[in-house]
Amino acid sequence: MPDTALQAAEATRPPPTRRSRPSRTHGARSLASPLLRRILLVNALPVALLAAALLYLGDYERGLVDAAVSGLRIQAQIYAGAIGESATTVENPEAPSINADLARPLLRRIVEPTPEAQARLFGPGGVLIADSRVLPGPGGTVVTEPLPAPQPPRGLLGRLAKQAHDAAVALLVRGSAYPTIPDGADWMPDLATAFPRIAEGDAPPVLRRTADGRLVISVAVPVSRNRRTVGAIVLTREAHEVDAALFQVRMTILATVALALVVTVGMSVYLAATIARPVRRLARAAERMREGRGRSRSVPRDLVARRDEIGELADALDESATALWARMDAIERFAADVAHEIKNPLTSIRSAIETLRRLDDPERQQRLLSIISEDVQRLDRLISDISDASRVDAELSRTPTEPVDLGPILATLAELHEATRGEGEPRIVVDAPSEGLTVRAVEGRLVQVLRNLIANAVSFSPPNGIIRLIGRQGGGIVEIAVEDEGPGIPEARLEHVFERFYSERPRGEKFGSHSGLGLSISRQIIEALRGTITAENRRGADGRVLGARFVVRLPAA
Structure with missing residues (x-):
């Protein structure tokens, strides 16, 4: 009979209200897809511009630094040649030496046209002979002339541009490629231990940055006379032209990024109009x-x-909605038809009961009547539960959800149980806040779930046991737990208890008192409300089962 009713429901299903379109998904993965082209353009264009600018900047910076080092080395070689020819003594041609009295003023004069540079002259073994920044003062004192301070940008626009440059460098360049000179430290590198390499002419340049970010370059070249090394010159200069060129290039990058952002914002507005x-x-x-x-x-x-x-998504959603509603209507009609077809014979059975009471054997009449009556009650209860289960999804989809506070509901259910509790039946203890456990649900169906769980706990609880209703909220989830002190659930059956018509009843309970649909309907309702319901066993410290626990979790409103 269910198959016949199902076929009848399928036959009475109304035809689709519109003709289905041909599939348009054959080109969804193609590069010619309009949506894919827009997404690639919006995401790739700014990144490509920024990546190209940064790659170009790295090569440009290395070229500038190499040029500055080469120019400074040539300048140091000129200074070394002047010192070697004009400030050395050749009393012993085999062992020429630097005349300190001649070298000091000469070193200051040749370095003077380059105010941002500092030169030091070392003798054999790295002994300092002269420093271009050390000047004789009055009364024979020595005055060290500091290097010039960096010039700040001119005007408000220049300062703003410098601040934007520094912020961009801090964001895009993680750390400096060169070591930093601490505040108050000497700009000149300590090359005393490197004098043998300097004498051989293969000392590498030293590149560092000051605490305020200025690039400082130092080179060391030997001082020779008659092809004999008599000392070394270490020339240090602030490479402001490198930083200035990098500043200009980085400002160009900022302008490019700003332009890319403007383009991205404009295209995002376009995408918002066409997609979002x-x-x-x-x-x-x-x-x-x-x-x-x-x-x-x-x-x-x-x-x-x-x-x-x-359009593909909208078409699929529209067709899915039409098919879903048609299927739900068919299921609802099928459940109603089955209930109607089964309940029709019940009238005849009840009439037969009245007839059987006129039999001559009273004992047989009463026994037969009792059996038929019980079967009728069981069929009626089963039919009602099946009908209710078939209508849950359709009803929940039609009924809008609303905020429901579970605190007062738990308290009310506990009061009702206490008011109707018989002798020896378990008591209910509520451990939940009086308010604040708010979820979006259909109140009647949610109360049905809680009553099913409480009834299940009552049937398994020992005489005068305790049933706990626990309510908590945290992490955007409202959790309701129903705990009993019964024998628990077999571990292999923790999921099966939610299956339709599954029944795991306590010993001594009358057969047919339950249809096995209560927990199945409860899970159906909770999942329709976007929640979960699980079963587990309560265990003590020794691992012994203390009872069962059913936990309902729903999103907080």
């Missing part, structure tokens, strides 16, 4: 369908008519 807004409209249509306010023509027609991926 239609998607939001589709989301609103889906929400209306979920709340039961969109049985037909829920998706805007202009979205369905689009010839891109949004």
